[in-house]
Amino acid sequence: MRKDLHPLVMIALVAGVTLFGRVLPTWTLSLATIAASNALIALGIVVLARTGNVSFGQGLFFAAGGYGVALIANAWGLTDAVAQVIIGAACGGLLGLVIGPLIARYSGIFFGMLTLALSMVFYGALVKSTALGGSDGFNVGRPSLFGMSFTDPREADFMLYAVSVIVTGFAGIATTILFRSEFGLASLAVRENNLRVEYLGLSANRIISINFLIAAIFAGASGAFALMAQRHIDPQFAYWTTSGEFVFVAVLAGNQSVAAVFVASMALELVRSFSNLYLPNTWQLVLGVFLLGVILFLPRGIGSLWIRDRHKRRIPATAPLTAERGAAP
């Protein structure tokens, strides 16, 4: 979203996209629901990436949100979609609150590896916990909204679409405001040089922790959406390839624009469903080539297509590989 776009315009945009779902065919509707849900978690990764840290373990919060919602839904019969999203976000957020401060000390590769390790610990635990269905997972009922239950599948799809677009849209608006705030700019400074940020009297660790918490909340809510869309959950939610896909969306989008995250997520879902249709068994190949193409030709993501070099960073031709940045101070 452009720097000068007013929040009210953005709200109107979200409302427009939601109503647009009325005229979309059913298959696009469920596609868009998944795209919106993936955009939400990728948005979290972008928020975190602005501090220079890429999390390869968002699947941890994704699964935590999903399992939290599923367990509560099955235990107390809570099926309200909005309540489920809030529960998912809370589960992700609580976990993020615990893990964030512990992990904020690390940077670069170590940060990525540690998040990956934690999500795989969770995966390993889920696979072996027979009470939660082990590697098969378990099913949950159809979600309702404010006491209404939807028996018509099309209505149910639209309800889910509307909730996910609105939640993701508002998360996007909040993120845009965050990016422009003092805190958002300080996050960018942490990526450039965390020691200098400390010299200025800010706590780099706290900035990373808060961004991590935001990413975890988004991931938890996204897990709730994924659960509602599939009405099934299994440990695959926490597997590292799931997390990899979200990082994929974030890279595709680049970290300059919030709107790019939605476009990237939708593009990924379209590529996936079309290659599923025409090239079954090779969609990962298509995805890989797509990713390489983006990294090669659009190094700052598809957001750079419409946002011109505002933060153009010069990379020296003889830049040494940034190994020493990996060391924690």
Place this chain on the structure above:
Amino acid sequence: MNFFLTIILDGLIQASWLFIVALGLTLVFGVLKILNIAHGSFYALGAYIAATAVTMVAARGLPPSVGFVAMLLSVALIASAVGLLLERGLLKMFYGRDEVVLLLVTYAVFLILEDVTKLIWGVNPIYATQPYELFGNVEFAGLYYVGYDLVLIPISAAIGFAIWFGLNRTVIGKIVLAVIHNEEMSVSMGVRVNRVYAIAFAFGVLLAALAGALTAPKISMQPGLSSDVIILSFAIVVIGGLGSVEGAAVGAILVGLARAASVHLMPQAELFMIYLIMAAVLMFRPEGLFKRETARRI
């Protein structure tokens, strides 16, 4: 007593092939500063090629020993070619970019190779069990072991020693160490860093594929093999310290023993244990057990 011996032997057998995989990963990281997610795919590639070679040899009625040699040779040839091709043709374009970007490039390679192996070898499990009987069964302190498994331990020890010797006692190895230590300085001393990169990457691929070939007779090859192996080898190199040969050895033994111990004592904790060790090591020594502190830029 026998019980502990079983755990230790099983652990060492696991550690032996894990060590070879991790060695490749740690070498590539040391020289190119790339954490190669596609490393597991090269392991799977090696395993699949080995299976094809073994099956072809067996179809001609030749003895399994010929199959064993044929599988190692074919894997070595194809893997080095693939490694050189990938480094020169693809990775080269991304040098100088952020290390996270390079991580994603190898993630893309992982995705591509995942489907390429499916296209070539299909999705059904493939077996190549003929060489497994090659060394017979061995009785060891009242326990029966498949000879092939035990032979893996000296093989990987020999490979580890060869790498250590090559790096520390030969001219080429010293050059590689110089590049690992300070790339800019090596360039100015006249080292052809590009060539070192290409060779190191190809060698890393070769080691992964070789480990795949050596384990091929023990396992069934099917999709998903690569993503499991990469996670294990990540754990090993992170425990030992990225870029350290000794670290890879210690990490492999730790992970091998942890896996064997949890299989025998607490099967439900198998996956869990390894990542827990990895997370614990990262928490307390993010540089791994065997890495020296490095200076950072302010």
